[in-house]
Amino acid sequence: MEEKLDFSLPAKKEKKPVAGKIVIILLLVLIGLECANLVSKPPRESPRPGAAAGQLSAEQTKDLALKLARRNLYARAAKVWQDYLASGRLTDADRAKTLLRIGTLLEKAGRYEEAIEHYYRSESIAKLDELADQINTHIKDCFEKLGKFSALRYELMDRTSLEESPQAGGKIVAEIGAEKITEADLDAIIENSIDNQLSPMAAFMTAEQLNEQKKKMLEQYRSSQAKNQFLQSWLAQEILYRQALKEGLSEDAQVKRLLDDLARSVLSQQMMSRQLAAKIHVTETDLQTYYTANKAKYIEPANEEAETSERQKTFDEVRQQVMSELLDQKRRDIQQQYIEQMMDQYNVIIHTSALTEVKEAQ
Numbered sequence: 371m372e373e374k375l376d377f378s379l380p381a382k383k384e385k386k387p388v389a390g391k392i393v394i395i396l397l398l399v400l401i402g403l404e405c406a407n408l409v410s411k412p413p414r415e416s417p418r419p420g421a422a423a424g425q426l427s428a429e430q431t432k433d434l435a436l437k438l439a440r441r442n443l444y445a446r447a448a449k450v451w452q453d454y455l456a457s458g459r460l461t462d463a464d465r466a467k468t469l470l471r472i473g474t475l476l477e478k479a480g481r482y483e484e485a486i487e488h489y490y491r492s493e494s495i496a497k498l499d500e501l502a503d504q505i506n507t508h509i510k511d512c513f514e515k516l517g518k519f520s521a522l523r524y525e526l527m528d529r530t531s532l533e534e535s536p537q538a539g540g541k542i543v544a545e546i547g548a549e550k551i552t553e554a555d556l557d558a559i560i561e562n563s564i565d566n567q568l569s570p571m572a573a574f575m576t577a578e579q580l581n582e583q584k585k586k587m588l589e590q591y592r593s594s595q596a597k598n599q600f601l602q603s604w605l606a607q608e609i610l611y612r613q614a615l616k617e618g619l620s621e622d623a624q625v626k627r628l629l630d631d632l633a634r635s636v637l638s639q640q641m642m643s644r645q646l647a648a649k650i651h652v653t654e655t656d657l658q659t660y661y662t663a664n665k666a667k668y669i670e671p672a673n674e675e676a677e678t679s680e681r682q683k684t685f686d687e688v689r690q691q692v693m694s695e696l697l698d699q700k701r702r703d704i705q706q707q708y709i710e711q712m713m714d715q716y717n718v719i720i721h722t723s724a725l726t727e728v729k730e731a732q
Contacts, residue, residue: 428458439475448475466496473508482512517565517581519588520557544601546608560591560600570639572647575697645708650700652693660696661685668692 426434431454438447451472455465473488489505489512506529513522527538539554564587572580591597619625661668668683668691685692712718 426457428454431457444475444479445481448472448479451475462496463498466492466498466501469495470501470505470508473505477508477512482516486512514581517584518561519585520554520561524554524557543597544605546605556597556601557591559604560597561588563600564588570643572643576652576693579693642705642708646701646704649704650697652696652700656696657689657692658685661688661692664692664695 431450435447435450435454438444438450451468455468460468469488469492473485473492476482476488477485486509489509492501493505509525510522513519513525524537524539531538539552539557541553542550543553543556544551561584564584567587568580568584571583575583591600614620620629665682668688670681670683672680
């Protein structure tokens, strides 16, 4: 069999492009240079744990708190001292002192409940003899400024007790099912009731007058008999209230109308009281001026039997009377102005002629 000859040319081998090799070489060179730069650069300072842009050190935070306090920005200073507490490791003694400082700042800012909390926290962290008297005084002042006289009484009883004993006011005086009412609870209920009674008068009295009146009213409930009578009355009202809710009486149409009327009366009264409280400001100069302008009202008539003639009473003798009269005058003026302002704001028009026609027709 005749063998066929293969006349085809051998296939050429594919040549790899030179450009690809060059690119690879350049990349390797660049990587090498970058590594060399990293080795030659000085190491960067690692950030402090938790440090952020604008965050102050513990000492800087402390300095800022002191500066704010010097500028009478007490609430902000208290906030910065709280940041200081969280900024570093402090001993229990230092934490207790800082908490006391925060409490005094909050007290100056008028945030008495928060101040008391921080005084308690200070005592819980560490009981330091050097802070004890300060904390006692500040807590007493805060309770007085809050007008929480019953709570203050039990606080003082606990603090002046020489022996370990159950907390003052913890005695159970009544139970409603599983709910237990302690002596302290009862005193708080009595005090809240008195606050509600005094609320309409709050705008017409100074804080000192209000507290004095509240103390006098609280004295009426110091005896066991008075407390028992109040408790009996309150328990009767409480169980009737709970039963009314249970029976859905609050959804009754007639009851809803009554509640709406009560709400309207209370809200309008509170609105006026807030206006009066915001606008009535009586200074010592105001009192002196009013006394001087009305001296004729403060003359003691002559005593014919003794032959001492009519006498001009001094300002100190009639100061409380002057205060009461001036507050009444300011209250009437502000009340009239505010009602007129609201009448204009709500475009109130009274058709007096229509009312006259109705009266004549009748």
